[in-house]
C-alpha cells in the first residue's frame with residue numbers, strides 16, 4: 001500500500017522507482033539532468049527516485065506514495081504544483097501554438113512587466129536557463145569593460161567560466177579557469193584589496209543562507225563602481241522570493257546587471273537578464289546571445305501569469321510568514337529536546353536550511369538519517385525549506401510534528417555514537433558546490 005502523509009507510515013515502497021532507475025542506468029549518462037534531484041541527494045534504498053504528479057505543495061512518486069515537498073523542484077515552484085492561474089495561461093497559449101517563426105508579443109509584455117518589478121531593469125533580455133543568463137551577463141560585462149577577469153561567490157551554473165573553479169572542472173581549458181576567481185562573502189576588505197583594473201565583473205548571490213552584514217551589498221556596489229567593474233546579482237534564489245524585485249528591492253541596492261530564473265514562471269523554463277541600458281545595448285551589436293527557443297510562448301505566458309500572481313497575492317510576504325513558522329518552530333523543538341547544541345535551522349524565512357554542528361557527528365550521515373525519517377513520515381526532505389505559496393499552515397503544523405518525532409530518533413542516534421547503524425539506505429553524496437570556504441586570489445596571482 002502506498003504511503004500517505006502520516007507519522008505512522010512504514011518506509012515507502014519504492015519498487016517502481018527502483019525498476020525505472022535500473023533501466024536508466026543502462027541508457028542515461030548521467031541519469032539525472034539536475035544534480036540536486038538525482039539519486040546522490042536522496043538516500044538510495046529509502047527515498048523515491050521518480051515523481052509523477054504534484055498538486056499544491058504535495059507530490060506523488062511513481063509508486064503512489066504522497067509527500068509534502070519542501071524542495072519546490074529546486075526553486076521553480078513558487079506558487080505550487082498545477083497552480084490554476086498559471087496552468088490556465090499555459091493552456092490558453094497552447095491552443096494558439098508553442099514556438100513561432102517570428103517574435104511573439106508576449107516577449108514585449110513580459111519585458112514591460114519585469115521592468116515594473118525589478119529595480120535595475122532599464123532593459124530586459126529573455127533566455128531559457130539560469131546558466132544562460134549568468135553567462136550572457138559575464139560576456140556583456142567583459143565586452144563593456146574590455147576586461148577579462150571575473151570574481152564570483154555562490155553557484156552560477158554549468159558553463160565553463162564558472163565551473164572551472166570547482167572540483168568538477170574536467171574538460172575546461174586552463175586558460176578559461178585562470179580568468180575566474182572566488183571571494184569570501186561579507187569580507188569587503190579582502191574584495192577591495194583584490195579588485196584591480198583587470199576585473200570585468202563581480203557576480204554573487206546577494207545572500208544564500210548567511211545575511212549580508214549591514215551595508216555590505218551597498219559597499220560592494222560602491223567598490224565595483226569605483227573600480228569600473230560591473231556588479232552582477234545572481235537572483236536565481238532571491239528573485240521573486242525575498243521580494244518581488246529580489247534582493248535589489250529588499251536591500252535597496254542596485255546592481256549593474258541581475259539574473260533571474262526559477263521562481264519567475266512556477267516551473268516553466270525561462271530566465272531573465274535585467275540591467276543598465278548602456279550595457280545591455282551591446283546585445284544589439286557586438287555581443288551575440290541568441291537561442292532557438294528564446295521566445296517559446298508557453299513559458300512566456302506562464303512567466304507573466306506567475307509574476308502577476310506573485311504580485312497580486314503578495315506571495316513574498318506569505319513565504320516569509322509561513323517560512324518563519326517552520327524555521328522558528330524547528331529551532332524551538334530542537335531547544336525543547338536538548339538538541340540545539342547539535343542542529344539549527346538557518347537562513348531567511350523564504351528559504352531556510354537545517355544544519356548540524358560538528359559535535360553532532362558526520363553531517364552527511366545525519367542528513368541521510370533525517371531524510372530517511374522524514375520520508376517515512378511523508379515529507380520529501382533534502383535539508384531545505386524552499387517555501388511556496390501552496391505550503392499551508394496544516395502542512396507546516398504537520399511538518400513540525402514530524403520534526404519532533406524525527407529529532408528524537410536523531411538524538412538517540414547521536415548519543416549512541418553510531419549514526420550509520422541507524423541508516424536503512426546509502427549515505428548521501430557530497431555536492432561539489434560550496435557556498436563558503438572560497439578563497440579570494442590575491443592580486444599578484446591574477447592572470
Ligand SMILES: Cc1ncc(COP(=O)(O)O)c(C=O)c1O
Pocket residue numbers: 129130131132134154155156157158205234235236237261
Ligand atoms: C544561484 C544560481 N545561479 C545559477 C544557477 C543555474 O541555473 P540553471 O540550472 O537554470 O542553469 C542556479 C541553479 O541552481 C543557481 O542556484
